[in-house]
Amino acid sequence: xxxxxxxxxxxxxxxxxxxxxxxxxxxxxxxxxxxxxxxxxxxxxxxxxxxxxxxxxxxxxxxxxxxxxxxxxxxxxxxxxxxxxxxxxxxxxxxxxxxxxxxxxxxxxxxxxxxxxxxxxxxxxxxxxxxxxxxxxxxxxxxxxxxxxxxxxxxxxxxxxxxxxxxxxxxxxxxxxxxxxxxxxxxxxxxxxxxxxxxxxxxxxxxxxxxxxxxxxxxxxxxxxxxxxxxxxxxxxxxxxxxxxxxxxxxxxxxxxxxxxxxxxxxxxxxxxxxxxxxxxxxxxxxxxxxxxxxxxxxxxxxxxxxxxxxxxxxxxxxxxxxxxxxxxxxxxxxxxxxxxxxxxxxxxxxxxxxxxxxxxxxxxxxxxxxxxxxxxxxxxxxxxxxxxxxxxxxxxxxxxxxxxxxxxxxx
Amino acid sequence: xxxxxxxxxxxxxxxxxxxxxxxxxxxxxxxxxxxxxxxxxxxxxxxxxxxxxxxxxxxxxxxxxxxxxxxxxxxxxxxxxxxxxxxxxxxxxxxxxxxxxxxxxxxxxxxxxxxxxxxxxxxxxxxxxxxxxxxxxxxxxxxxxxxxxxxxxxxxxxxxxxxxxxxxxxxxxx
Numbered sequence: 001x002x003x004x005x006x007x008x009x010x011x012x013x014x015x016x017x018x019x020x021x022x023x024x025x026x027x028x029x030x031x032x033x034x035x036x037x038x039x040x041x042x043x044x045x046x047x048x049x050x051x052x053x054x055x056x057x058x059x060x061x062x063x064x065x066x067x068x069x070x071x072x073x074x075x076x077x078x079x080x081x082x083x084x085x086x087x088x089x090x091x092x093x094x095x096x097x098x099x100x101x102x103x104x105x106x107x108x109x110x111x112x113x114x115x116x117x118x119x120x121x122x123x124x125x126x127x128x129x130x131x132x133x134x135x136x137x138x139x140x141x142x143x144x145x146x147x148x149x150x151x152x153x154x155x156x157x158x159x160x161x162x163x164x165x166x167x168x169x170x171x172x173x174x175x176x177x178x179x180x181x182x183x184x185x186x187x188x189x190x191x192x193x194x195x196x197x198x199x200x201x202x203x204x205x206x207x208x209x210x211x212x213x214x215x216x217x218x219x220x221x222x223x224x225x226x227x228x229x230x231x232x233x234x235x236x237x238x239x240x241x242x243x244x245x246x247x248x249x250x251x252x253x254x255x256x257x258x259x260x261x262x263x264x265x266x267x268x269x270x271x272x273x274x275x276x277x278x279x280x281x282x283x284x285x286x287x288x289x290x291x292x293x294x295x296x297x298x299x300x301x302x303x304x305x306x307x308x309x310x311x312x313x314x315x316x317x318x319x320x321x322x323x324x325x326x327x328x329x330x331x332x333x334x335x336x337x338x339x340x341x342x343x344x345x346x347x348x349x350x351x352x353x354x355x356x357x358x359x360x361x362x363x364x365x366x367x368x369x370x371x372x373x374x375x376x377x378x379x380x381x382x383x384x385x386x387x388x389x390x391x392x393x394x395x396x397x398x399x400x401x402x403x404x405x406x407x408x409x410x411x412x
Numbered sequence: 413x414x415x416x417x418x419x420x421x422x423x424x425x426x427x428x429x430x431x432x433x434x435x436x437x438x439x440x441x442x443x444x445x446x447x448x449x450x451x452x453x454x455x456x457x458x459x460x461x462x463x464x465x466x467x468x469x470x471x472x473x474x475x476x477x478x479x480x481x482x483x484x485x486x487x488x489x490x491x492x493x494x495x496x497x498x499x500x501x502x503x504x505x506x507x508x509x510x511x512x513x514x515x516x517x518x519x520x521x522x523x524x525x526x527x528x529x530x531x532x533x534x535x536x537x538x539x540x541x542x543x544x545x546x547x548x549x550x551x552x553x554x555x556x557x558x559x560x561x562x563x564x565x566x567x568x569x570x571x572x573x574x575x576x577x578x579x580x581x582x583x584x585x586x
Contacts, residue, residue, distance in 0.1 A: 006520045006524075007520070007523075010520075010524045010527070011527070014527060014528060014531055017551065018531055018535060021535065021546060021548055021549070021551075022535075024546060024548065025539065025544060025546045026542075026544075245543075248542070248543060248544035248545075249544065249545060250545050250546070250547060251545070326454055326455030326456060327455070328454055328455075328456075349454060377543075379454065379456075379543075
């Protein structure tokens with residue numbers, strides 16, 4: 001016994017420390033700030049415009065020769081006829097409309113939230129694409145795309161990856177649904193491409209103020225988690241996706257609703273959503289979190305990588321091969337133009353849906369026409385909730401449950 | 413060559429062989445664990461997880477095998493020469509195994525360092541694949557560094573001490 005005393009003592013210590021570390025990493029929660037629901041809305045200008053006004057302007061710009069836009073204009077005209085006599089100015093405190101149309105929306109909704117009391121409709125379409133999605137050849141605008149001949153691993157077939165990415169297109173739009181009120185217009189479309197189901201929410205806002213974030217249990221801390229749908233329900237979210245799961249990272253800026261929660265820079269590039277609605281990917285080593293807020297950053301996420309920058313795919317086929325080439329559930333957010341966003345969640349890890357690599361996701365978002373797109377926490381965390389319904393197929397929890405996450409991005 | 417007892421050397425070699433097989437088993441266990449973990453990691457790979465098995469295998473099992481082989485060879489040489497004890501009264505002479513072989517403290521420190529490093533690699537791999545971090549992970553590498561340095565220092569000190577005593581004995585004989 002004495003002969004093995006050192007071995008026994010050391011092994012016990014090693015085991016105890018490992019158990020503690022595992023608990024500290026995955027189980028034990030540390031609350032840094034309770035009631036983390038504050039919003040720094042001072043950064044928003046008082047003059048806001050209705051989402052319908054924004055949409056009108058954009059539709060007028062793109063109307064010529066575009067059948068989809070013509071149809072949208074007709075819809076808009078009908079809408080305006082319906083709205084005639086009612087207040088159209090969102091700043092005037094108008095009562096939001098309550099109307100539903102389509103197959104899945106019989107009757108009026110009874111939401112208690114102003115923003116949730118808009119109109120919604122659903123439809124089935126095939127072979128089309130929603131909104132202003134552009135048709136690009138996948139990878140055609142890549143900075144490091146299929147033209148690159150370098151390989152980082154012998155098991156990685158770049159040509160195969162490029163071919164696979166090229167087959168991920170926005171051609172096969174399936175079921176769709178929509179929501180609209182005076183400040184928010186959301187069109188949800190489900191795509192099925194290359195064996196993967198992709199959920200896309202096309203979001204138009206009258207102000208970036210409606211693009212919000214929320215913490216699990218309204219608490220900022222480590223290992224404080226809650227299901228995306230639960231957080232969304234607690235905040236009356238119209239649309240919600242999982243965020244960057246800041247709780248499992250020790251570094252990386254956390255700026256939510258205009259408030260700095262973590263000012264320690266991480267290694268990942270940061271997605272900044274500004275109060276004016278613009279979106280930019282920044283290097284955290286060049287600027288502090290407080291400087292970002294001073295510059296008008298409303299939300300900042302530290303996950304990444306950036307998928308599309310300045311309208312060009314910014315991930316390569318062969319970079320970060322271990323993570324990038326794997327087909328997985330993914331969550332991403334992108335901006336098309338002023339106050340016009342897309343929330344994208346791809347299903348994966350199931351027999352029905354394989355999932356996407358980062359490059360495939362970037363290629364898909366590029367085809368949606370985004371100027372900037374950013375990858376959020378994916379895998380089992382990927383969840384999209386639209387009008388209190390989980391519309392994707394989360395694979396992260398035990399059984400069929402969703403994985404609990406630290407935070408969400410939502411419209412509400 | 414310094415020794416007092418051929419049987420002690422055989423015993424020592426058996427001990428080293430025993431340790432070598434333990435490290436071999438640990439290396440195989442690490443490889444299997446890493447393989448299974450990577451299979452279910454949805455193609456998210458970690459350098460640390462993949463190569464953790466090399467730590468018990470190379471500086472663990474392989475090194476112990478080499479030392480065991482040296483000990484066996486030494487025992488054979490002694491048997492042939494039937495040499496008498498040359499040095500017995502040195503402080504670093506542990507269990508009569510000879511100074512050029514690592515003593516008990518050295519072996520404990522070395523093995524413990526490798527164990528800490530292996531567990532640290534595996535845990536780092538788990539964190540990488542999960543996509544999280546923990547500052548405390550540095551404790552593994554720090555503990556491993558301290559223990560391995562202590563082992564090397566102990567071995568070198570023993571070697572230097574015996575060399576010094578051997579030279580002193582030679583001078584006395586002259």
